[in-house]
Amino acid sequence: MLRAAGIRLLTTEICYVLDGAMEFLVDGELSSVRTGGLVVVPPGTVHAFGAATDGAAEADTRYRPFRVLSAARSNCSRGGGMGQRG
Structure with missing residues (x-):
């Protein structure tokens, strides 16, 4: 199920x-x-x-230029997360 549409003006969003x-x-x-x-x-x-x-899914989402590194979770996916790197 899709979330509400969004827009990021200054960053590229990369989702794996x-x-x-x-x-x-x-x-x-x-x-x-x-x-x-x-x-x-x-x-x-x-x-x-x-x-x-x-069903559920798990994705790793990153933003460039580097601002935030987060693990995006959608629809009851497994827990856990990714830490920030500098």
């Missing part, structure tokens, strides 16, 4: 699907991405993402 399947809506185009897939969202692009309808 660690487990499961996710749906990404990037600039009006809907894609389904499975484990091992990568999605890059350029600055200023409207986008949304969430676990596909067939």
